[in-house]
Amino acid sequence: MANDPGKNLLFAGVGGQGVLLVAELAARAAIHAGFDAKKTEVHGAAQRGGSVVSHVRFASKVYSPLTPAGEVDILVALEKLEGLRWASFVRPSGLIILNEEERVPAQLTDKPVEYPRQIDTFLIGKGFQTVLINATEIATSLGNYRAANIVLLGAIADAAGIPMDSWMAVIRQHLPPKILELNINAFENGIELKRRTHAAASHLTDH
């Protein structure tokens, strides 16, 4: 791992989506793979419209868990507006994995407001590699919508540069046996989906 620059990851969502769990798994997978990793999170205000966000950094040596704005390699947004909120942290042409989930911020729930349209198009227009995934629907089809966070984690597994056996080892180690199978399914679905999307995008680029 000598002088491996590693990756800066940012996980964002709203209360109850499992942001902190996937961030924890990512940090542990990096450590399992022999990286130095640091993680920090902010989750005070989810109930009142605030977001939940967790920074994960891994490399051969990490000094601070916080990634400065503009230096995140991969943003995983469990909710679309949260993707928009944190996009300024992503480096130019960085990867944004956007969950097809729309939650109107708590303070606007009883207002006649329209949820912003075409967030993905907007982010693509800004030059980010943006991948929209309906993780909630996939997780629901697998048995529980709550595994959407693990689908999204699967979607970054390749791009993060952490070996697959490290991902699987920490998932097996940290998730309760009762929900393990579901989550492994969710994780593998995420990997596949991202690979297919990537292939499709390459195909488009070829033309």
Add this chain to the structure above:
Amino acid sequence: MQRRLISLIINGQHHQLAVEPQWTLAQVLREQLRLTGTKIGCDTGDCGACTVLVNGKPVLSCLTLAGTVEGDDMKTIEGLADGRHLHPLQESFLEHGALQCGYCTPGMILAASSALDQSNSLSAETIREQLSGNLCRCTGYQKIIAATQAVSDRNEQQTSRSGNAAVSATEPFRIDGVEQVTGTATFTDDLMLPRMLYGKILRSPHPHARILSIDTSKAEQLTGVLAVMTGPELPTKHGILPSSQDETALSIDKVRYVGDPVAAVAALDELTAEKAIQLIEVRYELLPPILTIEDALRTDLPKIHQEANYENNVAKHVELEFGDVAKGFAEAEYVREDEFFYSANTHAMMEPHCAVASFEPSANKESYRDGHLTLWSATQTPHYVHRTVARVLEIPSSHVRVIKPHVGGGFGGKSEPLALEFCAAWLSIKAGRPVKITYTREEVFSSHRGRHATKMWVKTGVKKNGAITAIQYKAWLEGGAYGSYGVVTSYYTGQLLTMPYKVPCYKFESHRLYTNKPPAGPKRGHGAPQPRFAFEVHLDRIAEALGIDPVDIRLRNLVEPNSLTVNALRITSCGIRECIGKVVEASGWREKRGKLPRGRGIGIAASAYISGAAKEIYWLGLPHSAGVVTINRGGGVTVFTGASDIGQGSSTAIARIVAETLGIHIHNIRIYEADTDLTPVDLGSYSSRVTFMAGNAILDAARVLREKLFAAAAEKLGAPAQSLTAKDG
């Protein structure tokens, strides 16, 4: 940006306001409507201090755009009381002592009131959940929960039995309590002076770099910018200790940590100031950063401060021995060595640092130095801010007045002048208008001065019965980029280790190191918690090795009242033995120790701290504290004290001392505190010194006044002064 007219209904009153689309509700409440009871603690929706009620629900006003709450029914803390009659929750908070600095209090009370409106019967668990979005740094939450619970219980009784819920607090818990619970307490950021500008500081993005050039021309040309400054304008070095004069107001030739201040601007509004600092172009030459204790000790790496005394990045080395340590270890029947590491952490006071400066120029066109500067600052140490700002700005200190408004907690993080005070003052001089600088939460963290990360090694010799025969201790303190109070910390880390125990001989060595990280300084129990953690764990391991109960090994070694420690710390009254006895009894130690189920445990540690330092930082011959107690023309008592109430309640303590001494009710006392023009000197609110030092000064003054009163009364009454008592006044 284009403004839009909106209608807001706040506390039952209709307001029509022209707002910019990006303005938050908090901004509009505080700046447009001057409803400053709504506080900003983080500005990112994490602390809850900005909580207001929108249609009865708690909402974070710092995350809510003003335009989105048009037509909603909103309530701020100012709308909770019914005229001069407090809301039951406000009364309950006062009764239960559920507040200290008061900065989180408005948000906390509003969140609690929303919970009470939803249900007449709240369990403690529900209250905890409902208040979970509101952070408090001072109280530990228990009293807040109890105060809310009490109102809920009272409501429940009223519903079922129509009971009487009259509340009255005759003896106030705090003399400023009503201001705190109603949101009228004025903190520095609540000050808005006519023509006031907003200042922002540009900070280094690099941990260690040489500044090659700074180009401020684009910032200066931006419409709305009235002043720009860079480091060379204020070249005088400063530092809180005479031995740590290693900082300048803004960096001049080098930056030494991510966040080191580089340039500052003052503009008509915050957004323009923010844009302006982004237009400042700084060219850096990157230098290798020193980021660990180990690297700081190496002699082959660059020095962070070229002029420092040592060949590596050691800022201070201390080595002291008390008694014959070799003999002490020779007498030991068991010797143990251990190593520990204590992580750095920061103060996290709820109120971010803030300074407002207002400069009145003189008619002298040649020099600004005849003018007068007033500086309001959220500081624990107005005295040090006063003398340092005068020195760095090269203004006579008689022309500088420092005023400390209400302060929302400090915990050591507001104990020395920081960039914002110098910059606000200098920008005010340059622009000829008042300037306010409020740190963002991120700036609070990078300014830091928090607890030193410390690597420790400790060796102790004991007899078989656990009696300590000798201790040797070594510490390596990670000091960050500047000196701050680090020399003091270097001594405290060793000197305070012995305090709770009888140690016949003791030797310690400490190194404080410069690294390219935010500067470390004093934080709650300055220098003591790190060795305390190490030694108490070490002592437990010794107890375990010898088969002695951890309580018993402590009881065997405890210091006695009215004694001196081996390193000459004076122990006066001391109830630690009784304290441990009561803790053992109340905790069920003897029944629980070693008998709890897996995953549960019970432990004990003893600690002690000094009441201020015997030697002042600057040997000016001034008293550490002084007080003036006068009888005013209305027959009440006016007290002038330099002691800074930073939320810990020192003004209340002082008022109580005066009330008890003069036999008058606390309502008849008015306190004027921490204003360098009006109040006598006090070194500041740090090191647990205020009640001891300022309290004793005020006690002396009140006794002198009582003697004078008795002498006058004795003459009128024709009775001996000794026969008089003062009470019921």
